[in-house]
Amino acid sequence: MPSTSLDSIRIEIEDALADFVKGKTEKLNRTDEFLQPITKSLAEYILDGGKRFRPTFAYLGFLGAGGIASPKIARACAALELVHVCALVHDDLMDGSDTRRNRQSIHRQFQDHHRDSKYVGNSENYGASVAILLGDLSLAWSDELLYLSGVEQPQLNQALPIFHEMREELMAGQYLDVLESVRGESNKVRSSKIAQLKSGKYSIERPLQFGAALAGANSTLIDDFSNFGLALGEAFQLRDDLLGIFGEPNVTGKPSGDDIREGKRTLLIALTLEKCNESERRLLEISLGDKNVESSKIAAIQEVISRCGAVEECERLISELFDKAVANLDKSVCLDEIKKLLVDMAKAATQREK
Amino acid sequence: MPSTSLDSIRIEIEDALADFVKGKTEKLNRTDEFLQPITKSLAEYILDGGKRFRPTFAYLGFLGAGGIASPKIARACAALELVHVCALVHDDLMDGSDTRRNRQSIHRQFQDHHRDSKYVGNSENYGASVAILLGDLSLAWSDELLYLSGVEQPQLNQALPIFHEMREELMAGQYLDVLESVRGESNKVRSSKIAQLKSGKYSIERPLQFGAALAGANSTLIDDFSNFGLALGEAFQLRDDLLGIFGEPNVTGKPSGDDIREGKRTLLIALTLEKCNESERRLLEISLGDKNVESSKIAAIQEVISRCGAVEECERLISELFDKAVANLDKSVCLDEIKKLLVDMAKAATQREK
Numbered sequence: 001m002p003s004t005s006l007d008s009i010r011i012e013i014e015d016a017l018a019d020f021v022k023g024k025t026e027k028l029n030r031t032d033e034f035l036q037p038i039t040k041s042l043a044e045y046i047l048d049g050g051k052r053f054r055p056t057f058a059y060l061g062f063l064g065a066g067g068i069a070s071p072k073i074a075r076a077c078a079a080l081e082l083v084h085v086c087a088l089v090h091d092d093l094m095d096g097s098d099t100r101r102n103r104q105s106i107h108r109q110f111q112d113h114h115r116d117s118k119y120v121g122n123s124e125n126y127g128a129s130v131a132i133l134l135g136d137l138s139l140a141w142s143d144e145l146l147y148l149s150g151v152e153q154p155q156l157n158q159a160l161p162i163f164h165e166m167r168e169e170l171m172a173g174q175y176l177d178v179l180e181s182v183r184g185e186s187n188k189v190r191s192s193k194i195a196q197l198k199s200g201k202y203s204i205e206r207p208l209q210f211g212a213a214l215a216g217a218n219s220t221l222i223d224d225f226s227n228f229g230l231a232l233g234e235a236f237q238l239r240d241d242l243l244g245i246f247g248e249p250n251v252t253g254k255p256s257g258d259d260i261r262e263g264k265r266t267l268l269i270a271l272t273l274e275k276c277n278e279s280e281r282r283l284l285e286i287s288l289g290d291k292n293v294e295s296s297k298i299a300a301i302q303e304v305i306s307r308c309g310a311v312e313e314c315e316r317l318i319s320e321l322f323d324k325a326v327a328n329l330d331k332s333v334c335l336d337e338i339k340k341l342l343v344d345m346a347k348a349a350t351q352r353e354k
Numbered sequence: 355m356p357s358t359s360l361d362s363i364r365i366e367i368e369d370a371l372a373d374f375v376k377g378k379t380e381k382l383n384r385t386d387e388f389l390q391p392i393t394k395s396l397a398e399y400i401l402d403g404g405k406r407f408r409p410t411f412a413y414l415g416f417l418g419a420g421g422i423a424s425p426k427i428a429r430a431c432a433a434l435e436l437v438h439v440c441a442l443v444h445d446d447l448m449d450g451s452d453t454r455r456n457r458q459s460i461h462r463q464f465q466d467h468h469r470d471s472k473y474v475g476n477s478e479n480y481g482a483s484v485a486i487l488l489g490d491l492s493l494a495w496s497d498e499l500l501y502l503s504g505v506e507q508p509q510l511n512q513a514l515p516i517f518h519e520m521r522e523e524l525m526a527g528q529y530l531d532v533l534e535s536v537r538g539e540s541n542k543v544r545s546s547k548i549a550q551l552k553s554g555k556y557s558i559e560r561p562l563q564f565g566a567a568l569a570g571a572n573s574t575l576i577d578d579f580s581n582f583g584l585a586l587g588e589a590f591q592l593r594d595d596l597l598g599i600f601g602e603p604n605v606t607g608k609p610s611g612d613d614i615r616e617g618k619r620t621l622l623i624a625l626t627l628e629k630c631n632e633s634e635r636r637l638l639e640i641s642l643g644d645k646n647v648e649s650s651k652i653a654a655i656q657e658v659i660s661r662c663g664a665v666e667e668c669e670r671l672i673s674e675l676f677d678k679a680v681a682n683l684d685k686s687v688c689l690d691e692i693k694k695l696l697v698d699m700a701k702a703a704t705q706r707e708k
Contacts, residue, residue: 028526032547038529090490094483119536121617121643129448129532132486133525136444139490140521143497147514153507160501167494171487172382175392178483182473193386263475289475 004063006056006341012074013055014047017081020145021046041109042134046085049101049253053349054080054207057229060342061211064334065221075149076159076214080207082142083167087174089135093128094178095262096291102253107131139167151214159213166206173198181263181289186270192234195267199240200233204349224332228325228342235321236349238314241268243354245305252354257298263289268305268314275308322350358417360410360695366428367409368401371435374499375400395463396488400439403455403607405706408434408561410699411583415565418692419575429503430513430568434561436496437521441528443489447482448532449616450645456607461485493521505568513567520560527552535617535643542628545621546588553594554587558703578686582679582696589675590703592668595622597708599659606708611652617643622659622668629662676704 025039058077063069091097092105099105104112111127119126146156146163176194208225243252244259245268252258259266269288273281287293287301305311325346329339379393412431417423445451446459453459458466465481473480500510500517530548562579597606598613599622606612613620623642627635641647641655659665679700683693 028522031526032530032551034530034533035526086490090486094479094486096479114536120538121536125448125450126532126536128482130529132444132448132489133529133532135486136440136489136493137522137525139493140518140525144518144522147518153511157507164494164498164501168382168491168498171491171494172385172389175484175487176386176388178480178487179388182468182475182480184474197386 004069004337004341006344009056009059009074010052012069012071013052013059013078013081016071016074016078016145018047020075020078020141020148024141037110037113038130038134041106042085042138045089045100045103045106045134046082046138048103050081050084051348051352051354052081053203053345054084056345057204057207058211058214060338060345061208061217061225062215063211064208064225064338064342065212065215065217066335067211067215072150073211073214076146076151076156077207077211079142079146079149079163080166080210082138082145083170086135086139086142087170089131089138091174093131093135094174097254097258097262099253099255102250105131106134142167155214155216158216159210162206162210162213166202166210169197169206170202173202177264180265183265184263184285184289186265186273188267188270188274191265191267191270195237195241196230196234199237200230203236204233205229221333224328224334227328228332231321231325231328232346232349235318235325235346238267238318238321239350239352241266242311242314243352244268245302246311248353256295257293257302260287260298260301261289261291261293268310271310271313272305272308275310276304280304280308318350322346358423358691358695360698363410363413363428364406366423366425367406367413367432367435370425370428370432370499372401374429374432374495374502378495391464391467392484392488395460396439396491399443399454399457399460399488400436400492402457404435404438405702405708406435407557407699407703408438411558411561412565412568414692414696414699415562415571415579416569417565418562418579418688418696419566419569419571420689421565421569426504427565427568430500430505430510431561431565433496433500433503433517434520434564436492436499437524440489440493440496441524443485443492445528447485447489448528451608451612451616453607453609456604459485460488496521509568509570512570513564516560516564516567520556520564523551523560524556527556531618534619537619538617538639538643540619540624540627542621542624545619545624549591549595549621550584550588553591554584557590558587559583575687578682578688581682582686582688585675585679585682586700586703589672589679589700592621592672592675593704593706595620596665596668597706598622599656600665602707610649611647611656614641614652614655615643615645615647622664625667626659626662626664629664630658634658634662672704676700 021043025043028035028039055077058080062073089106092100093107097105098108107127110130111123114123114126173194177198205226208229209222212221212225245257249256284301287297326343329342375397379397382389382393409431412434416427443460446454447461451459452462461481464484465477468477468480527548531552534548559580562583563576566575566579599611603610638655641651680697683696
């Protein structure tokens with residue numbers, strides 16, 4: 001096997017996305033010139049930034065199962081990023097988030113475009129409509145890119161059930177997440193279960209299994225990747241919980257304390273509510289989900305979450321889960337050269353600042 | 355070939371949808387009991403009513419190309435209905451429509467559910483979020499149902515490019531439709547082009563071609579179906595334009611004059627603006643897109659549209675396009691037994707009351 005690095009995988013995935021998006025943009029612009037604002041915006045969104053965790057895990061799952069790298073595989077793995085773009089565009093709309101990857105979210109871009117163009121009707125509705133349609137388009141494209149990847153049918157047929165499962169788990173997990181925030185109750189068991197569906201499985205376990213299936217892996221490796229991916233996925237989500245409260249806005253591309261504003265019932269919040277006193281609890285409960293919460297309150301809540309020991313416990317859990325994931329990986333039948341890259345990815349997923 | 359009727363096709367499609375939805379509902383409810391409200395609502399939405407135009411045209415395209423009816427084909431054609439459910443759920447949300455098929459639209463159902471359950475946060479946002487996610491789920495399911503249909507891979511590979519094209523045209527057409535309503539200009543050329551993308555191609559031409567491709571049809575029949583489908587699609591859309599203004603609410607399941615409230619820039623509206631006088635034009639322009647337009651104004655606008663001759667011209671166009679479609683069908687290489695059923699469908703598509 002030629003030597004592979006995370007950088008070279010990243011380049012292959014970027015190239016696959018860029019090629020696909022270029023073809024689509026040209027085709028749609030030829031269909032109707034009025035489509036230019038959306039093709040431009042969606043192309044920029046897809047191509048500009050993003051950690052590419054899901055396609056990278058998929059690619060590593062493929063290589064770890066003994067597959068030989070090729071542009072076909074890069075294209076198939078890149079399809080997962082288009083699912084993710086749908087999830088992000090729609091998530092930002094549902095959460096009313098203004099920014100993503102340090103840029104305006106899609107619905108805000110088109111809300112402004114409506115206002116600046118002096119269009120008739122409601123700018124917010126227009127922004128929301130465009131975001132809905134562009135998320136849908138990206139989701140439809142994910143199938144098309146996978147289909148057009150050039151991966152031979154028997155391999156594709158092994159991977160498609162995992163692809164379908166992953167998308168269903170994502171939507172179900174997103175719904176449960178939204179439900180949990182409106183139910184206004186924090187519960188460690190529920191928080192963990194939801195995090196597992198919408199993040200652990202979707203971001204790590206399923207992509208790894210998808211890649212392994214593309215290489216025709218047997219069930220032993222598929223199970224091994226589950227053992228690695230679920231533990232790592234939980235750690236990944238806990239890091240997300242911490243970044244959602246303490247992340248640096250200019251690094252995360254999201255405002256500070258964003259999860260408080262959005263009322264996210266994360267495991268970090270559940271741990272905090274277990275540990276804090278009654279008045280701190282009241283502060284947290286009235287602030288969670290308050291879109292206009294003052295920055296002084298966010299600072300006070302950050303202080304509560306740190307002081308009560310929830311951050312420490314979260315960091316301890318991340319570290320334990322990381323160790324468990326790596327130990328599971330060690331025992332796995334994944335190729336050794338790829339194990340090293342997966343450990344690097346595990347570090348990137350759990351020690352990241354965005 | 356055993357004798358086939360539109361009724362028997364309808365039953366096969368309903369069965370295919372019911373089976374798929376039952377399996378999905380059971381699986382998701384086992385995954386998490388909190389998913390029950392959405393599985394129930396989405397199952398009812400998919401299974402309750404609907405004209406099933408797209409799957410029926412697809413099935414007829416398949417039979418017309420000499421294919422032999424089977425449950426596999428019913429499943430593959432039923433996948434088109436799941437694309438359509440995504441389009442409807444998201445369209446209702448974008449338009450702020452309260453009802454669909456005489457039931458509450460999905461976003462309104464969950465808005466009420468939020469309020470009745472005394473959940474925290476904003477009821478409208480919650481309803482919108484659930485509608486976004488259920489539309490996404492239905493779109494993802496459309497691929498899965500097609501993949502699981504059991505249709506052999508070579509046939510599927512012939513039909514998939516058309517399936518992908520159809521979904522892209524739908525999203526592009528929907529965007530152009532939204533754009534046209536906020537640009538606030540009526541233009542016959544633009545109205546026709548958008549109607550062709552979002553309705554003609556999506557509802558009739560592509561489904562027919564998709565079905566024909568499943569039967570391995572040659573390019574002659576694919577082109578023949580285009581000649582039939584595009585003319586019929588245009589007539590179908592013109593009937594939609596008339597129903598959007600004059601439809602009986604208790605038949606269409608939508609409020610009277612819905613297109614006025616939504617500011618739809620249809621060909622009917624473009625024709626009216628061409629024919630009416632200046633004060634009528636002003637009445638129309640201030641009412642189009644006004645969510646709170648009074649019913650007296652709607653009645654006055656209906657009167658204007660009728661009196662100026664736009665309805666008459668629309669009916670004349672429908673009739674001409676119907677004749678043209680049928681003439682094209684006559685000349686086509688489609689099997690004769692199926693031509694008869696396609697003419698029945700053409701009547702249903704252009705003479706319907708909902």
